[in-house]
Amino acid sequence: MQGMTGPELARITAARGDKVTVLGGKSATAFLPWFAINTQRDGVKDERVRRALNLAIDRRGSAKAMEMITPMHQVGGLVRPGSTFARSDEELAKLPGFGTDIEAARKEARRLLAAAGQPNLKLVLVNNRAFSPFGVLVADMLRQVGVTVDHQALDTPQVAARRVSGDYDLIFDSPAEYVDDPSVQLAYFEPFSTNRGNLARVGDPAFVDKYQAQLRELDPKKRLQKVRDLEAYLLEKSYVIPLYWQVRKRAVDSLLHGLEHDAPSNYVNLDLSGLWLEPARK
Amino acid sequence: MHQPKPPAIDDPGTAEFYFGPHSERFLRIFLRLVLAAMIALGLHTLWVQPAGSQWRAWDNLAIAVLVGVTLRLIARQRMRAAVMALLWGIWAVLMTGALLHPGLGYSGLYACPLLLMLAGWMLGKRQAWAMAALSILAFTMLAAMEPATAKAGRESAWVGAVSLSAVVALGAAIAAGLADSKKRQYLQVLDLSRNLEQRVAKRTQHLEEALDQLRRTQDELVEAKKLSSLGSLVAGVSHELNTPIGNAMIAASALHDRLQALAKAAAGRSMSRSAMNEFIQVGQELSELVLHSTRRASELIASFKQVAIDGTSEARRSFDLGVALGDLVRAFGPMLKTQAWRIELDVPAGLLCDSYPGPLEQVVTNLIQNAERHAFAGRDGGLLRISAERFPEVVGDLAKSWTVSPDSLSYRFTLQPHIKFHDGSALTSADVKASFDRMRNPPPGVVSLRQGMLADVAAIDTPDAQTVVFKFSKPNAAALQLLAMPFACIYSAKLMASDPSYPGKRVMGSSSSCATCRGPTGWASALPTTSSPASPTWTASACWGWRHRPPPMRCCRARCISRCRA
Numbered sequence: 001m002q003g004m005t006g007p008e009l010a011r012i013t014a015a016r017g018d019k020v021t022v023l024g025g026k027s028a029t030a031f032l033p034w035f036a037i038n039t040q041r042d043g044v045k046d047e048r049v050r051r052a053l054n055l056a057i058d059r060r061g062s063a064k065a066m067e068m069i070t071p072m073h074q075v076g077g078l079v080r081p082g083s084t085f086a087r088s089d090e091e092l093a094k095l096p097g098f099g100t101d102i103e104a105a106r107k108e109a110r111r112l113l114a115a116a117g118q119p120n121l122k123l124v125l126v127n128n129r130a131f132s133p134f135g136v137l138v139a140d141m142l143r144q145v146g147v148t149v150d151h152q153a154l155d156t157p158q159v160a161a162r163r164v165s166g167d168y169d170l171i172f173d174s175p176a177e178y179v180d181d182p183s184v185q186l187a188y189f190e191p192f193s194t195n196r197g198n199l200a201r202v203g204d205p206a207f208v209d210k211y212q213a214q215l216r217e218l219d220p221k222k223r224l225q226k227v228r229d230l231e232a233y234l235l236e237k238s239y240v241i242p243l244y245w246q247v248r249k250r251a252v253d254s255l256l257h258g259l260e261h262d263a264p265s266n267y268v269n270l271d272l273s274g275l276w277l278e279p280a281r282k
Numbered sequence: 283m284h285q286p287k288p289p290a291i292d293d294p295g296t297a298e299f300y301f302g303p304h305s306e307r308f309l310r311i312f313l314r315l316v317l318a319a320m321i322a323l324g325l326h327t328l329w330v331q332p333a334g335s336q337w338r339a340w341d342n343l344a345i346a347v348l349v350g351v352t353l354r355l356i357a358r359q360r361m362r363a364a365v366m367a368l369l370w371g372i373w374a375v376l377m378t379g380a381l382l383h384p385g386l387g388y389s390g391l392y393a394c395p396l397l398l399m400l401a402g403w404m405l406g407k408r409q410a411w412a413m414a415a416l417s418i419l420a421f422t423m424l425a426a427m428e429p430a431t432a433k434a435g436r437e438s439a440w441v442g443a444v445s446l447s448a449v450v451a452l453g454a455a456i457a458a459g460l461a462d463s464k465k466r467q468y469l470q471v472l473d474l475s476r477n478l479e480q481r482v483a484k485r486t487q488h489l490e491e492a493l494d495q496l497r498r499t500q501d502e503l504v505e506a507k508k509l510s511s512l513g514s515l516v517a518g519v520s521h522e523l524n525t526p527i528g529n530a531m532i533a534a535s536a537l538h539d540r541l542q543a544l545a546k547a548a549a550g551r552s553m554s555r556s557a558m559n560e561f562i563q564v565g566q567e568l569s570e571l572v573l574h575s576t577r578r579a580s581e582l583i584a585s586f587k588q589v590a591i592d593g594t595s596e597a598r599r600s601f602d603l604g605v606a607l608g609d610l611v612r613a614f615g616p617m618l619k620t621q622a623w624r625i626e627l628d629v630p631a632g633l634l635c636d637s638y639p640g641p642l643e644q645v646v647t648n649l650i651q652n653a654e655r656h657a658f659a660g661r662d663g664g665l666l667r668i669s670a671e672r673f674p675e676v677v678g679d680l681a682k683s684w685t686v687s688p689d690s691l692s693y694r695f696t697l698q699p700h701i702k703f704h705d706g707s708a709l710t711s712a713d714v715k716a717s718f719d720r721m722r723n724p725p726p727g728v729v730s731l732r733q734g735m736l737a738d739v740a741a742i743d744t745p746d747a748q749t750v751v752f753k754f755s756k757p758n759a760a761a762l763q764l765l766a767m768p769f770a771c772i773y774s775a776k777l778m779a780s781d782p783s784y785p786g787k788r789v790m791g792s793s794s795s796c797a798t799c800r801g802p803t804g805w806a807s808a809l810p811t812t813s814s815p816a817s818p819t820w821t822a823s824a825c826w827g828w829r830h831r832p833p834p835m836r837c838c839r840a841r842c843i844s845r846c847r848a
Contacts, residue, residue: 184767217759
């Protein structure tokens, strides 16, 4: 389901040649993992600290390296790149954490941490063991702005227990959705009081207003602008540290046909009833 | 090695000498053996026999010389001359031997009939008769000379001459017969050879005529198939049109009868108000039926006409993809009625294309025809699905169709008919309502993560078993996407009423959306069968009542690995 990395595909195709077909990879899938920042913890309660953590991540610089070890490696905002609501790369570069000058961003991050009185911040990062590379990456990036991270890579049951208890500063989450609509994609940030899936544990009335505004807007053009405002607002508030969008590539036997090449979501076309097998080679 | 060529078969002069390469090779070997034997016999006789019999040695040596000459002629490809020299040479040696020494008592004379037959077979009957005549003449001379040379008396000499002549004559007759037989065979071969070209030309002509006939037949078959297809199409169109036109005629006829009855009542002044009201009510219904039926017929004719126009046109125009493909598939309706497979068109309404409908329809036509001839030929089922999905647009699965009210506050869904749960019970709008109500207002102990997303849903109505209406309190731009969420599984309202926690313990899909589930005859296995606490195994069996098509597999097992360590 996750897909394969470039080196994995290269190894398979080198070994099996034209007996395998590589599917997908032309567009991002509606799956964006991130580290949610627990707004109920003292260290990261301050908006300036959260924005500093977000600014410290060199997404563009590390994307190429991540492509070698994980299918999640495409840089994008909070809505799926290539979808109706996504913004261009130039527009994206204006948002916190997505700029092209990482040194300037880190300088700003250090300034914000100092201004918030947290120049030597220490954080507990709870991660799922299967996604350890992301924890290592973020811990290293934060180290470069003076933040010490205790990276705890745990098995799924322990992570689930920590999600419920709230015993974390940063925690890995992997919301995957079935459509591009921001009312679905961004419903994650609905108030924690009614939405226990919100691992940032935040209840932001301003978010609710902006979310409702785009949800009630039936004019597509006006709604697009409101969605853009909402996305920018969320990145300013930095309730989460977005990582990379999934680019799903799969190697399948070349006798297998009918599998969709670029399913835009992991939830669609799952019945697989259109699959068919070519007769075996002689 | 030099390989002698056979003489031309159509040369009458060489007819008697054509043996073929193997016969000629055999003749050469035989003659060489004879040559060696004659030389050896002659030398032996010359040196070992008493002086009085030395003439026999010269005879043998003379024959050896003849054989040598014959071989030389054969080497020069002069076959007739070789055989003639050999036979006549031997004949001359024999006669000379008889004249010089023992006369008619010479035993070599008895070889004359053999020489005659060989002469007849190899040189022709003239040569045989000539040799016979000369032999008889020689015998007569020998008999006449007998008193002076032989010990026997004159009478016995004449008897011997007559006997030899009779045998020679018989040999000549046989030789002549052999010669005629061979001549006939040769002439037949010659005739065959000379006529071969004509026969080949004639046979070729026959084959060309047969080929032309075959082509004509093939064209006729193609034409017949076209006519048959056209006939089927016309029959199908007629069949499609028959229903609405028939309905219109029935309604019009009933209306006519009612009008006549009304006119009769009016004429007899017996018309009542209630009868008039009834006539108006029935008349409206009948006229609506006529109008509806004729409109339906008109639509059918228009769609067939549009398909015909597009099929011959390459003009670019703006067209509704769903309507164009629907018309095309409808045109194949008569053909599909006799087929075990079907076409499913999944193209949303109102999808406008600015393109070339003619070539597009040609492509789809070829697709359907190829599916019939190659994909589904000889199969007992199949599905050709033409889909124009555009993610993230919502595609109906359990919902057959839906409408949205102008104020965007009401979404009315019509469910697919005949959908069943695994246990065989029907899936109705009540099950849809119960499932969404469970997400909106979960029972105690159940956490609904999607509860907030459905907060705008004010009420869910079920006017009938196939219709469900979602009423929203506020306009919601993502309403359709929210209702289409894959987490919104439809549960059995009946089972939830008896056990609200059953979705947590039991898997029960429907024939709408789940291919890998048990059929209506029973459900037993899609439960976690725990082979070990750490790795439960899920087993699912195929649902044969699945709406879309026969499931591609009968069963699948999934083993859950809860912990993976290297």
